[in-house]
Amino acid sequence: MNRFLFAAIPPILLSQAFAAQGDVANKSLFDQQAVSSEKRTYIQVHEPATEQRLQSSELITPAPEDGEVPLTDHQNTQYYGTFTMGSQKQQFTGVLDTGSSNIWTPETNCYTPGCEGKEKFNPNLSSTFFTEDQELSIQYGTGSMQGYVGYDTVTFGGITVTNQGIGLASQLSDDFQNSPFDGIFGLAYKSIASDQVTPWMDNAVTQGLIPKAVFSFYLSNTPGNGTGRLIIGEPDPDYYQGDITWHPLQPLETGGPVDFYYNIAFDGIAVNNDSIPLSCQSQGNCRAIVDSGTSLIVGPANDITNLQNALNINPDCSNLDEQPDLVFTIDDTRYSVPPEFYVVKQVDWWGQEQCTAGLAPGNQDFWIFGDAFMRGFYVVFDKTDSRIAFATLAEELSAPGELRKLFASHPAPMSSLNQ
Numbered sequence: 555m556n557r558f559l560f561a562a563i564p565p566i567l568l569s570q571a572f573a574a575q576g577d578v579a580n581k582s583l584f585d586q587q588a589v590s591s592e593k594r595t596y597i598q599v600h601e602p603a604t605e606q607r608l609q610s611s612e613l614i615t616p617a618p619e620d621g622e623v624p625l626t627d628h629q630n631t632q633y634y635g636t637f638t639m640g641s642q643k644q645q646f647t648g649v650l651d652t653g654s655s656n657i658w659t660p661e662t663n664c665y666t667p668g669c670e671g672k673e674k675f676n677p678n679l680s681s682t683f684f685t686e687d688q689e690l691s692i693q694y695g696t697g698s699m700q701g702y703v704g705y706d707t708v709t710f711g712g713i714t715v716t717n718q719g720i721g722l723a724s725q726l727s728d729d730f731q732n733s734p735f736d737g738i739f740g741l742a743y744k745s746i747a748s749d750q751v752t753p754w755m756d757n758a759v760t761q762g763l764i765p766k767a768v769f770s771f772y773l774s775n776t777p778g779n780g781t782g783r784l785i786i787g788e789p790d791p792d793y794y795q796g797d798i799t800w801h802p803l804q805p806l807e808t809g810g811p812v813d814f815y816y817n818i819a820f821d822g823i824a825v826n827n828d829s830i831p832l833s834c835q836s837q838g839n840c841r842a843i844v845d846s847g848t849s850l851i852v853g854p855a856n857d858i859t860n861l862q863n864a865l866n867i868n869p870d871c872s873n874l875d876e877q878p879d880l881v882f883t884i885d886d887t888r889y890s891v892p893p894e895f896y897v898v899k900q901v902d903w904w905g906q907e908q909c910t911a912g913l914a915p916g917n918q919d920f921w922i923f924g925d926a927f928m929r930g931f932y933v934v935f936d937k938t939d940s941r942i943a944f945a946t947l948a949e950e951l952s953a954p955g956e957l958r959k960l961f962a963s964h965p966a967p968m969s970s971l972n973q
Contacts, residue, residue, distance in 0.1 A: 620712035621764075625650070625782030626734075627774045631849040633782055633925065634735040637710040639720060640680030646673050648739035650771075650784055651847035652816050652935060653922075655747035656692060657708065657754060658699055658721030659737035668697075668726025672736045675722055682707050682716070690721045692748045695848075697729035703749055710739070710754060711786045713763050719751035741769065741846075743813045743937065755937055758786075767937035771846060772951065773929045775895065794932035794945035801885050803940040806841050806920055812940050815843040820921075821883040823857075825864040832857050834919065841920040844933065844942055848924030851880075851896065855915035862911060871899060871909040882927070889944055891930040 623635040626647070634649045639659070646659045660669040662676045677683045688703040701723040708718040723737070744752055755767040764787060772793045774781035783790075789798060803812045804819040820840050823830050833854050834840035853861075867877060877893035896912045912926040934943040946952065 621786040623650070623711045623784040623786070624780040625771075625773070625784060626779050627777045627781050628734050629777050630775065630929075631925070632734065633771075633773055633846060635710075635739070635784060637708060637739060639675055639708050640677075640706050641682045642679045643709065644673070644675055644679065646675070646736040647734070648737045649735055649847055650739050650741060651845075652741045653843060653845035653847040654692075654694065654738060654740040655742040655744060655753045656690075656721050656738065656740045656751055657718070658690070658692070658701070658723055660726060661701060661722035661724055664701075664724050664726065666725045667728050668730035669723065670731065672730075674736075675720075677704060677706075677722070680706055688749060690749055690751075692721070698727045699723040699730075700725040703751060708754055711784070713758060713786065715754055715757045715761060715763065718754055718757055719749075721748075721751070738847075741935070742815055745811055745814050759938070766939070768934065770932060770934040771928060772932055772947070773846070773925055774951075775929050789932070789934050789943075789945070793948055793951065795948050796946045798932075798934060798943045798945040799887050800934075800936075800941050800943045801887075803942065804841060806843075808839070813937075815845070816935055816942055817841055817843055817920075818884060818942060821886065823861065824881040824883070825861070826878040826881065828864065830857070830860050830864055832860075842923045843920065844923045844928065844935075846925065846928060848922050850912045850914045850924050850926050852914045852916040852922040852924065854919055854921075855917070858913050858915045861913055865911050867897065867909050867911055869908050869910070871907045874909060882923070884944075889931065891927055895929045896926050 623637075625633045625635050627633055632649060634647050636645055636647050637657075638645050648657070648659070660672050660674045662674045664674060677685070683704055683706045685702060685704040689701075690703050691700045692698060699721065701721055704720050704722050705717050706720060707714055707716050708720065709715075721737075740747070740753060741755065742753070744750060744756060747753060755764075755769070758764045759767050768787060770785045770789050770793075772783045772785075783793065785793070801818050804817055805812055806814065806817050818841070820842055822832060822835060822840070832840060833856060852858075861880075865877065867873065874893065874897060877897060879890040879892050880896055882889045882891070897909055898912045899907060899909050902908060916922065930947070931944040932947055934945070936942065
């Protein structure tokens with residue numbers, strides 16, 4: 555069964571963000587290449603020095619307890635954690651993805667370039683592994699995997715689920731080549747799981763390991779190991795202050811399912827106090843997926859252009875101090891995302907800085923509130939009661955580090971969001 559999911563490989567979204575700003579005549583050589591030759595440009599982030607990363611990570615408890623999963627912040631574009639599979643507890647890293655539902659890693663017989671350098675699961679080493687030879691194919695917004703479904707124990711955050719369906723990839727698309735993680739750990743609903751494999755959270759509830767399928771994210775703004783957290787269970791007050799505000803999940807389309815992605819309704823987006831006209835407002839049906847697997851904020855192309863124009867970020871980064879907050883109104887509650895989270899800074903081959911907003915155009919009529927949005931809050935997902943919540947970050951976590959500096963790398967064939 556093939557299914558399009560909206561978890562995207564972040565470098566592609568970053569290139570789209572730069573390509574979305576201005577016309578070709580006003581673009582840098584890097585941007586012109588991205589537009590005119592329809593090539594994707596990978597962007598890598600210049601990480602802060604090790605000493606700076608350690609100072610940030612000191613805010614996080616060094617030794618996680620059961621139910622805590624430390625997150626590696628890779629260049630502020632990818633957040634991944636570790637889990638183990640099989641009786642021998644083979645360890646893997648995976649993007650913890652609220653935009654998909656399957657768990658998968660490469661298998662030992664995967665020799666495609668996308669599998670190079672990754673840890674590979676060896677079923678022969680696990681006495682608890684079995685398979686019914688069920689084929690598995692997953693098409694993401696960017697990237698794909700092919701393989702089969704197996705069943706084994708999976709330990710995540712110190713909690714071990716038995717007979718968990720796992721995808722074992724015999725082929726990965728080249729989009730996964732050189733990615734710093736081994737696979738994907740899907741956290742969304744069974745309704746979007748390829749081959750209807752029951753997600754790990756659902757099995758953890760059924761097996762009596764956790765009372766409800768509730769988890770939360772703190773996504774750091776400083777690259778490094780262990781600088782973020784996923785918390786399984788009740789929200790952790792160490793990561794937020796004040797009240798937690800809940801919002802019910804809503805169908806993406808009228809009459810559609812609620813338990814699908816983590817879909818919410820929202821009222822509008824403003825630049826400080828100036829509302830931006832959105833195409834969805836005329837229909838009174840603005841919807842967004844809150845997705846930890848997408849690095850940027852993605853919306854309809856015309857709406858993204860309106861936002862870019864309202865922000866008016868100078869490409870040479872000379873007016874960053876003047877940039878306003880992006881304000882998202884959800885159920886009459888205003889949520890502000892400061893420029894430290896949404897502005898992306900690029901440095902070209904000649905050492906010239908370029909800046910743009912972390913926004914990307916999509917070809918769908920709904921929005922995706924990715925990491926550039928989620929970093930601004932402590933975000934709680936409640937699968938059991940079909941709702942999501944946002945809270946203000948704890949005071950010591952709410953001061954973001956300096957803006958990300960990005961370096962243009964070698965171009966590769968263009969790959970877009972879900973078509």
